[in-house]
Amino acid sequence: MLNTVTYDGPGEVPLLIAHGLFGSARNWGMIAKRLSATRPVVTVDMRNHGESDWYDSHSYPDMAADLAEVITQPTDVIGHSMGGKAAMVLALQRPELVNRLIVADIAPVSYTHSQMAPIAAMRGVDLDSVENRSDAKAQLGDLEPGVADFLLQSLDMKNKRWRLNLDVLAAEMDKIIGFPEVSGQFEGRTLFLSGGNSDYVQRDARPRIKQLFPAAQFAKIPGAGHWLHAEKPREFEAAVSAFLA
Incomplete structure (x- = not known):
């Protein structure tokens, strides 16, 4: 469910x-x-x-x-x-x-466009090293305007993990x-x-x-x-x- x-x-x-x-x-x-x-x-x-x-x-x-x-x-x-x-x-x-x-x-x-770039960006974040969302945003790199802030809504800072099954996606x-x-x-x-x-x-x-x-x-x-x-x-x-x- x-x-x-x-x-x-x-x-x-x-x-x-x-x-x-x-x-x-x-x-x-x-x-x-x-x-x-x-x-x-x-x-x-x-x-x-x-x-x-x-x-x-x-x-x-x-x-x-x-x-x-x-x-x-x-x-x-x-x-x-x-x-x-x-x-x-x-x-x-x-x-x-x-x-x-x-x-x-x-x-x-x-559609022909893929959404692999955001997945690659999230995989590239060293979650063990980030202290706050600003640190994570800096590591996400160059994404389209607004995309980084949107992705960060799925970052579980307490447990240092993405609330997204990136491998399956x-x-x-x-x-x-x-x-x-x-x-x-x-x-x-x-x-x-x-x-x-x-x-x-x-x-x-x-x-x-x-x-x-x-x-x-x-x-x-x-x-x-x-x-x-x-x-x-x-x-x-x-x-x-x-x-x-």
Whole structure:
């Protein structure tokens, strides 16, 4: 069972939030707390992340099955990036569990970019020598703006370890940037919410999206990139609330 954080709220339909690669449930704490004003919200640590168990596999069918174990009734689901792919597979394989689906800045396609650079950077940190997060950040080296601070949220300073199963994430990277062969459709309401400055959801992916999610709607948040919920949290919350209302 995945580690979960629950935010109590009114209403009968809960909202489940699945984070992206290298993320965690607590990355979504502020957004989850605000959204819980109108509904119960549950955030999860995906497998091989945060406080959840480590496994040798990091496939999307396995991650979707993990999410299914958390759900006890039909639930609205948000998934960002890796979590968005897992949420899509969940909706396609277990549509009775998903009420409405929000896919944040990802499409049901394979990508060519790898995320091995952050893994190499984290492996390169001499955790025994770091006294604080600033020391670790200096050792992470030259990463894209904001990436180092994001990765450091998964550093357990007390136990001098990463809360990420780096070996398995590296070994399974092809699966993470890919998308499994799936059949069927999810006919429920679905929103593909993208960052206006992001190139993760291209127009040529729309036929595949519509094939799998015939009720799909599309929206963009101007000025946001791939990390749209972190860059434009208020706009993200407004878009989610409007869709769920």
